[in-house]
Amino acid sequence: MASVKQDLSFVWNNYSRIPMDMAGLDGSRSALQPIWDGLRSFFGDEVLCSPAFPVGMAIGYYFFLCMIYMFLDVYGVKHWAWLRKYKLHQDIHMTQPQLYNTMVLTMWNHALYIVPAGVLQYMYGPPFPLNDDAPLLMQFLWDQSICLFIFDLSYGILHYWFHTNRWAYRAIHSVHHQYHSPFCWVTQYLHPIELIFVGATTAIIPKILQVHTLSYFGFQMFNIWISVEAHCGYEFPFSLSLVIPFDIVAGPRKHDLHHMKPMSNYMPHLTWLDKLMGWEFNGYDTKKKK
Numbered sequence: 001m002a003s004v005k006q007d008l009s010f011v012w013n014n015y016s017r018i019p020m021d022m023a024g025l026d027g028s029r030s031a032l033q034p035i036w037d038g039l040r041s042f043f044g045d046e047v048l049c050s051p052a053f054p055v056g057m058a059i060g061y062y063f064f065l066c067m068i069y070m071f072l073d074v075y076g077v078k079h080w081a082w083l084r085k086y087k088l089h090q091d092i093h094m095t096q097p098q099l100y101n102t103m104v105l106t107m108w109n110h111a112l113y114i115v116p117a118g119v120l121q122y123m124y125g126p127p128f129p130l131n132d133d134a135p136l137l138m139q140f141l142w143d144q145s146i147c148l149f150i151f152d153l154s155y156g157i158l159h160y161w162f163h164t165n166r167w168a169y170r171a172i173h174s175v176h177h178q179y180h181s182p183f184c185w186v187t188q189y190l191h192p193i194e195l196i197f198v199g200a201t202t203a204i205i206p207k208i209l210q211v212h213t214l215s216y217f218g219f220q221m222f223n224i225w226i227s228v229e230a231h232c233g234y235e236f237p238f239s240l241s242l243v244i245p246f247d248i249v250a251g252p253r254k255h256d257l258h259h260m261k262p263m264s265n266y267m268p269h270l271t272w273l274d275k276l277m278g279w280e281f282n283g284y285d286t287k288k289k290k
């Protein structure tokens, strides 16, 4: 009995090594080693292991991505015809007051909540372990998938509650739904409670799973990228929703439809629970079928 228990705890503690072992990749040199070594030499171990590092990285990365999509909205669609075919709404354009409003709330949210969270992390958080070995590629991809699955499920359930509880919608989530046709800056146009939940779960899930530090940083960036992409108003061929088959990933089209028809498509990134519960809305596909 004791050995069965030991076996089970071994499996539990090493959950993330299972797919790697199954793939027969255990022990091989990681394809990510040059990236990990490069990060360590570029930033230096003292900066990289700081508990505030991922917060600073997340802020910089979020603004960088939003600036790119904002440039496409402000300049690209006017001058580049090829870009227009990827725009979800040809006839709707971001206005200056919308840009101003969303940027002002984003700045306040960063000043009042995100930067102080980074300072608290810096003061009280434990440093990140910096192993010499990078995680194997299979391990890294598994970590991203499992973290995304748990994040998606936790936010999806909360999101469902926001839309089915009148008080929660009015008091919290209605802020995000002021925009029926989202653009990049709407991503973090959120009530502080929702913003703190999203930030905390993105940080805590990989911590609980004790993933490699590179997987941890990878998930922070991955989650920000697909969240901004879900709101950017464009569906490019490299969108995960188009790259990954079988309609597994929601992507910008489904989340855009959520902003248009809020009692549908509650899951932010994956579609399985929307399909299972009958919450899915494929406005454009339905039209095509008819």
Ligand SMILES: [Zn+2]
Residues within 6 Å of the ligand: 176, 182, 231, 255, 259
């Ligand atoms: Zn949204």
Ligand SMILES: [Zn+2]
Residues within 6 Å of the ligand: 159, 163, 173, 177, 258, 262
């Ligand atoms: Zn919503």
